């Protein structure tokens with residue numbers, strides 16, 4: 001028989017897995033000699049055993065009884081004693097806090113007899129009957145699922161007829177009778193009178209509450225594993241509802257919103273904890289307690305200081321004062337806003353409570369990301385028009401437009417409003433300040449694309465009835481027309497009619513070099529913590545940048561180079577026509593002419609990027625996407641040709657283009673003629689790009705610069721592909737006068753490349769994991785298709801807790817990465833290894849890459865600070881073996 005029950009004096013906070021967070025902290029406070037009512041914790045082991053078999057493990061209740069007897073002896077009171085009954089509180093408490101998700105039953109031990117004892121002992125008959133009705137209500141609801149409203153309804157009726165002092169003892173006694181009848185009606189038997197039976201049933205009900213619908217939904221959202229189970233804390237009751245010298249409250253040792261030191265919290269006189277939640281009376285700000293009960297207030301402040309020093313962090317506390325005596329009911333390291341997290345971590349370093357390394361474990365990349373977005377100034381903001389799903393954070397204000405072309409053509413900020421978006425909306429989404437849709441959730445096309453480009457997005461605002469043809473949408477009885485101004489909040493999903501003022505983020509301004517690090521307390525804290533992250537991190541952070549402007553921005557944000565320059569982005573706009581000429585070229589002369597026209601344009605792009613990254617590496621990737629992406633869409637061309645023919649005109653170039661599009665059509669372009677395959681079958685294409693890189697570098701050297709270009713080949717699956725391209729690359733490099741040594745490397749973005757990394761490393765100076773494609777090809781997911789179709793269902797059903805395109809799939813894709821790193825480095829010890837997929841900017845993924853031994857991550861410029869912080873955290877975790885990302 002195992003041990004399942006632990007007295008508070010046996011445990012400590014290191015045993016939160018076994019005792020739950022609440023139980024472990026109650027034990028810790030008991031050990032510290034703080035005034036905690038005596039009690040014990042039934043472990044999560046017992047809960048897991050119960051959940052596995054459907055019944056409590058053998059011997060559990062004997063053990064509970066033994067612990068109960070100890071408490072009875074200590075307090076010299078017994079459960080069920082008709083003259084002076086001990087009463088118990090039963091509270092759930094898992095490893096991670098799940099606020100409001102689980103159960104509490106107070107006043108266990110009251111029955112028709114002991115209620116008289118409580119009345120006599122407290123000298124307060126009303127209090128005794130009120131406690132009894134609370135027990136029946138909480139027990140009925142928690143153990144038997146009796147709807148709370150039935151009780152609440154009767155209580156409200158009694159309150160309505162009561163005098164100014166509240167219901168009389170007689171009224172409350174009658175209410176208990178009514179409650180008992182409600183109980184019998186729903187449950188089919190009388191309210192149990194035996195106190196021990198009440199206790200055991202309550203413990204059982206707490207176990208069962210672990211699997212309630214709302215608890216499961218909450219865990220899925222918060223990524224808390226389903227198999228942890230909850231502990232149950234059983235504690236002697238103390239009463240905050242024994243008159244004006246009693247009360248209950250919550251306290252924070254610092255302001256959880258801003259991090260400012262001080263006394264924060266609420267207090268309610270003559271009340272029990274659930275009254276605070278029920279909001280029956282207004283709570284008082286905690287500092288008022290200094291006036292009401294100076295002795296308890298002073299003691300509370302001492303305890304707050306003790307707890308902060310002990311936990312070395314912001315603590316939140318629940319306490320009760322029973323007739324002038326202060327009791328601690330709970331403490332934990334408190335939740336806080338992102339801003340408070342940074343401010344508090346820096347303060348605690350200054351106060352000597354934590355090291356700078358520890359400070360990094362107290363903040364997350366996700367919190368930094370939150371601080372970088374502008375926010376609405378809500379003082380004086382009107383009621384929102386509607387609320388949708390906050391899908392991509394930010395605060396956007398603009399004129400309503402209903403189609404992508406109008407958004408793309410707009411010169412002022414616009415909000416693109418669509419039922420849902422599809423790939424054709426891309427130009428409009430790029431141009432818009434924000435995107436608002438009436439359908440789809442966090443993995444809809446709109447959400448995924450908007451997040452990818454850092455565009456504010458609210459989706460699934462279902463109350464919007466959009467009529468794009470008429471250029472209006474209706475919400476309730478409001479009609480909003482094209483041109484009206486909307487404000488949308490991508491964090492909370494709120495949508496307002498009209499312009500709500502926006503405050504730029506001071507943190508973003510500091511990171512962009514527009515504010516000094518001393519600008520305010522928050523900026524100073526971010527500056528210090530990021531500085532420390534840079535000092536300790538092993539992992540380099542580069543940026544994905546396609547233009548000199550992007551590269552400059554990335555450098556300001558702390559990038560140590562460009563990890564991916566996608567050259568296809570240089571072939572858009574007016575240059576598209578040159579690519580068309582290349583595709584349509586009839587024979588080598590025409591092809592070479594087209595390439596020759598592209599060469600100086602590419603060279604100029606590279607000069608700009610190499611100048612922006614002077615002295616730092618800049619990895620330039622040779623062309624990756626299928627060429628037909630540069631031609632007009634098939635449907636559009638077909639229509640143009642048909643129109644011309646119908647008018648009896650010669651479709652001319654359109655007919656040639658249409659034939660080319662038909663010829664190049666692929667059923668699965670993602671798996672078709674792209675990447676290195678393109679370089680091997682389109683003569684001269686890669687050579688032109690390589691020449692442009694080499695000539696740009698030579699030009700920069702002549703100008704006194706220090707260019708460090710690297711050439712990267714995409715989509716390699718076999719070493720022979722890379723070897724063949726490399727011969728050509730080296731030939732071109734040798735032809736360019738004054739070019740520096742240029743490393744040649746490859747992306748690892750298909751499983752075969754990872755599986756044969758040892759061979760490939762023989763031909764590569766560096767690897768860069770293209771985790772976007774590697775995720776697509778490992779899972780056989782076409783990203784463009786799956787995210788908008790079934791990912792919502794997959795997330796809902798818990799197939800994966802987060803999209804593998806958002807956060808790296810460490811088990812599958814990660815295994816390929818580890819394998820390729822090991823085999824690549826075995827073949828070539830000096831091999832540089834990085835990652836340039838979207839995952840390079842995801843904090844959890846960055847921590848994985850650090851741990852997997854990569855040299856750098858590369859991500860979009862505005863995620864660079866987030867990756868720097870995550871890399872610093874990973875370095876600290878590697879030395880201390882801790883990771884605290886929750």
Ligand code: PEP
Pocket residue numbers: 564566624749769770771772773774836837838
């Ligand atoms: C990748 O596949 O991860 C990558 C960076 O390449 P792209 O996203 O351009 O396909």
Ligand code: MG
Pocket residue numbers: 714749770772773
């Ligand atoms: Mg790729």
